[in-house]
Amino acid sequence: MQFTVSGVDVAVWIPPLTAFAISFFTSMGGMSGAFLLLPFQMSILGFTSPSVSATNQLFNIVAIPSGVMRYAREGRMVWPLTWAVVFGTLPGVLIGAVARVHWLPDPVRFKLFAGLVLLYIGVRMARDLVSNRQNGAERRFRANVRSGAAAGKVDILEASATRIRFAFNGETFTVRTPALVALTFTVGIVGGVYGIGGGAIIAPFFVSILGIPVYVAAAPALMGTFVTSIAAVAFYQLLAILNPTLxxxxxxxxxxxxxxxxxLGMALGARCQKHVPAKAIKLMLCAVIVTTATRYIVAFFL
Known part of the structure; x- marks a missing residue:
């Protein structure tokens, strides 16, 4: 099948099958899969124009709701955390979209940028794997799932302009709202350039820096990506009207x-997440991310 906008010529079943396989695994860690789908489009399909970032954001809009709804039904959606992520990420994503069009339109330079972003995500995950950190809430959650007991839902204790507090499986977690908004703003800029909506980067921050259990971090990270991706696609459409030659x-x-x-992959991944150890999810993602990042960076200098 020939896709006129991208110029891609591929069998019609390959894009959904690829996205299914990627999203099944990445949704368990709070990532839509867009950060791996973009290298597939660039390297395998040869889709390297700025339009690839907008197409990636469109993928987020269609794919994410199924996973988010599953997490919400299980009571693991921290809505105050979600809206803080949206508030910080949204302006950053729009700034990133402008940067992608005007300063990083060249595919060679963009591949270097994509490689550096992927390498950073991979290093963060590798550090978590080496430290083998796992909080008590995660252990109790997994133990409850194995025993067939109630796995535990999130209870919101406080949501204000200064901090967000919630309880999960016997532990209380506190996040400073201003610091979170500042972090997500920076993440949004990178996500806007890369075309991933920010979620693929914010999820490791939730787990590694803020200490939020991976079983809780996934839902708000995905929801934040979904909302910002809607704005990003609309913004890319506007930029297309203002720049008709690009x-x-x-x-x-x-x-x-x-x-x-x-x-489909995200719905299945969200359903299976509670049965899979967080370490196994991170190990798989880390290997794929670092391998892809290394290829892009090395290719730039050869």
Whole structure:
């Protein structure tokens, strides 16, 4: 099938199948899979114009709701944390979209940028694996799942402009709201350039820096990515109108096909997440991320 916007010529079943496989695993860690789908589009499909970032954001819009709804039904959605992420990430994503179009349109330079972003995410995950950190709430959650007992829901204790407090499986967690907003703003800029909505970067921060259990971090990270991706796609469409000579608007047919596969993979991944140890999820993602990042960085200098 020929996709006119991107120029990609590929069998119609390959995009949804690829997105399904990626999203099944990444959704367990609070990532939509867009950060791995973009290298697939660039390296395998040869889709390297700025339009690829917009198409990636479109994938998020179609794919994420199925996973978010599953987490919400299980009581693991921290809504105050979610809206703080949206508030900080949204302006950053829009700034990142402008940077992608005007300063990083060249595919070679963009691949270097993508490689550095992926390498940073991989290093964060590798540090977590080496330290083998796991809080008591995660251990109790896994023990309850194995025994068939109630796995535990999130209880919101406080939500204000200064801090967010919630309880999960016998432990209380506190996040400083201003620091979170500042962090997500920076993450949003990178996510806007890369075309991932920020969620693939904020999830490791939740777990590594803020100490939020991976079983709680996934839902708000995905929801934040979903909301900011809607704004990003609309913004890319506006930029396409203002810059008619550049390929900026998303490839709607390709993005929707990716999204359909991603929605199925994300729904299944969210359902299976509580049965999979967080360490196993991080190990798999870390290996894929670091390998892809290394290829891009090395290719830039050769």
């Amino acid at each position: 390929s900026i608007a998303p490839d709607w047919a390709l993005g929707i096909l990716f999204g359909i596969g991603g929605a």
